[in-house]
Amino acid sequence: MPVINSIANSFDEMAEWRQHIHSNPELGFECHETAKFVVERLKEFGIDDISEGWAKTGVVAVIKGKGEGGTIGLRADMDALPMPEMTGLEYASTNEGKMHACGHDGHTTMLLGAAKYLAETRNFSGRVVLMFQPAEEGGGGAEVMCEEGVIEKYGISQVFAIHNMPELPVGEFQTRAGPVMASVDDFEIEIFGKGGHAARPHFSVDPIVAATAMVQSLHTIVSRNIDPIECGVISVTQIHAGTAYNVIPETAKIMGTIRSFEPAVKAVMQKRLVEVMENIAAAYETRAELTYHDGYPATVNNAEKAAFAVKVAASIVGEDKVSDQAARRMGAEDFSFMLNKVPGAYVFVGNGDSAALHHQSYNFNDEAAPVGASYLARIVEAAQPV
């Protein structure tokens, strides 16, 4: 069973939608025009149960199938990135400094393609809830929609989402059971010393010395405190201090990120972060304050749903084109908030030979849209057969 015929026939139309969205990227929670475009298309498909304003600009739509049955959720993200586009495409971004460099234009298009087909055929029981979310690239649009009760309001019992993957050939899928994307937190440490003349350091307390010692020690946490079989990342990515070559500054700041797949690993890194910070600060007669921000949790696929996703993907592209051993990635994804509420699976679909995600030359491959749309449609038909 290859790509669904009627979806394949919608290729030109889907490419048009995708390129329109690509030309008009919006950031964060401000996906106003994209949401409007989505709602217009959904209405064209004859979908009338549409609810707007989720997480400010998110759109939720319901398609009823034939007869009683469960409620399945499909989610796509709509937001772009704050970066200049360098693709040179005819339909490149017309909003300066904003770019669809993660392919969310393609994800929105795939879900629209699936919606059109599902609204026409209704070859499933129960209901499918389509969730078009803003603010995946920071802000946690999916988290906000969960807090607003989208899962409970519609009685969604399982959720599925898709992300394109450069280098994976078009027409191939990858996923895995368990954690597939990491949890991502960020931290900021402010070190308080005592400023003064650089020629007389003994009258100062130098926060730069404490900061550099701290950076060295923080990078030993993963190598010395985490089980080598487990995965974790601590990266110090910013260090700020000083204004002149002959002044010892009063304060210094270091910032970074902490990533892991398992809450237990994260807990060890957090605990050691505090211990290293406090003790190094004390050793250098400074004082340090930590600001810690829990970001997206790990994206954890339910084993049974991941196996189901593999089966459905294989029914479209063939077993040899689907892997259930996707490499885990240290990036994050806010679909994790939905997966923490109900079981489901997150899969990667091939974007072919393209620039990397978040690169200024990246472009979503329109050839991938019918593949992803067919997958999403078949997920619904297979999960809730008539």
Ligand SMILES: [Zn+2]
């Ligand atoms: Zn991204």
Ligand SMILES: [Zn+2]
């Ligand atoms: Zn993305």
